[in-house]
Amino acid sequence: METKSIMIVGVGGQGSLLASRLIGNVLLSQGFDVKVSEVHGMSQRGGSVVTYVKYGDEVYSPVIEKGEADIIISFEQLEAARWLPFLKKGGSLVTSTQQIDPMPVITGVAKYPENIIGKISEKGIDVTAVDALSLAEEAGNSKASNVVLMGVVSTKMGFSEDVWQNALVECVPEKFLELNKKAFALGRNAG
């Protein structure tokens, strides 16, 4: 099987590490060779962050380059726009509708682009936009929007729900499990 590439993008602190751990766990359980490349350190402090997930028969490079991603999962609209060049022609974008102003927008030296999702969709790109933050709050904690998005993306990857539930049990501490299962289910319904 040809190597598949998934990118998880967002703002440092939004919980992309748990998301990538979850996907990595699902893929390993399905017998794929998997590589997950994360970002640690300075950019985790509110900067633009990206995690690469690749799977197939044999994966070599852990990074994904422009034009290579089959799926991009974005935790924030502006980040969806930023990383769009990495999406393969015919690839899918799953994005939260959340907006977080970056510092140049806060200080007024730059403008947050308007109608990002509409503009991407006009290009004929397959976009699924979900209000993950509200769904996470409905599940009980705004921090669970990462798992809501995993619920959405689970509908696009073709593995059974059980596989994802098992991965949740593996990756999430016991006391947060119920909350995250709820968040996942809300995302899966929205997907």
Place this chain on the structure above:
Amino acid sequence: MKKLMLGNEAFARGLYEAGCNVASSYPGTPSTEITEAVAKYDEVYAEWAPNEKVAMEVAIGAAIGGARAFCAMKHVGLNVAADPLYTCSYTGVNGGLVIAVADDPGMHSSQNEQDSRHHAIASKVLMLEPSDSSECKEFVKKGFELSEEFDTPVIVRLSTRVSHSQSAVELCDREEVGVKPYVKNAQKYVTLPAHARPLHVKVEERTKKLVTYSETCDLNKVIDNGSEIGVITSGISYQYAREALGDKVNFLKLGIVNPLPVDIIKNFAKKCKTVYVIEELDDIIETHCKKIGVNVIGKEIFGFIGELSQTIIAEKLLGTKNDVQAFGEDVPVRPPVMCAGCPHRGLFYDLKKLGVMVSGDIGCYTLGAAAPLAAMDTTICMGASVSGLHGFNKARGAEAEKSSVAVIGDSTFMHSGITGLVNIAYNSTNSTVIILDNSITGMTGHQQNPTTGKNLKGDPAAAVNLEELCKACGIKSVRVVDPYKMAETEAVIKEELQKEEPSVIISRRPCALLKYVKHKPALKVDNDKCVGCKQCLKIGCPALSIHDGKCVIDHTQCVGCGICTEMCKLGAITE
């Protein structure tokens, strides 16, 4: 059982399985998680040392004491630890000694892009370079064997993409090797000139033996695809090259990057019309090939700067390019920022307001250099804020002393700020040093340090009292402020700048991300009072923005620190 592990976690697993007994490190991205992960194995003693030199010396002492010992650091940490390394190369070891050094091509979280292979060459020690998590584990185990067999420290070179990528690892059991007997041997371990001269002879002999070993060992691999094109590579560059070129070329993948083999390279090159060397950063392999008379192409097409990738390699060697679609509008950059509630924010706003020269250091607070605070003038290396300020003030005199400060975090101060402070007192400048005590090593992801009262395992430990320490260094004026109280902090800084003596201000408030720090509810904006003047935005808090002419507080980020309430003269921001 196969498990998905970070390169760093796999490295730690290798330490565990190899029977490593003692680990001592100082945190540094991208190496930090190795020591955090190894601390979870009860069989291995693990600690955070105050700096890399101490860590290296602890590991050397443990190895001389007969244990399999380990220390980890980032590339610039090896500069700090270079002194003991270079001489330990002469003494050799008793129990095996493995050192992890993580380079950061692309400078994801570093102040320079140095190539640590130079240190292996200069110190004449064996250096291995794994290319994924599974190899991390295997190379560590091999590293201990080779360290003991050849009586040398062994460096395992990592890079950001190896350390921070997860791939599948097969877990094995720990092999207890115990602690070897210690026998006093001054000729080996006391490096008096008379002892060191014959030791240097041994080092040169050892290098010859290591070259012979590297010619036949399975750490260096040839993949012959019957092509006329050959690629010599190592580490993560191998993964990029393999993905880009597949079976189209022959590969010589080097697992030993110092000393480099001669015969395998010559034989590999003989079968190819064209040989490329694909390596990140400096031209170490390329220079070696040219030195032994093998004609290769390398840096002339790849350059010395940043990371490589499968795309770069495909473009340079195959001339192919990916099809790319763009958003079509400018996308504002999103640089890292101090978190909402960061205790450093108020202090840096004060410094900006005072317009002082700020001699900076390495840590989260380096972000004080970014807009809108922009309150940092220099950042060189760990500890340089304090010693550099002294030099700046010696150069520029009394006026400079009244308008300059050094800022340094608690962990960085313990790492290498103390000696600079001693120098300020001893050689007397009226310098003002601000210690940003957030009770943790922040940027690398919350590691304990000698001021926090806890050790690596989270158990209670002796805590350095910063006030007493500064006084003992010879500083009489030591003040403590709460950076959430901006006006009070500003007044103290002004007073200390005017004093005709050196002073230390400890700006104390725990990192807002620490689990034990209780957050207040998010603040609210009274829309009737807010006139959208943007005064509150001057502190650069990521939770504040202006929408439709009014201040908006992002409730998912705000921790209620209240600094913005001090900025708002209209009282529009409330609890």
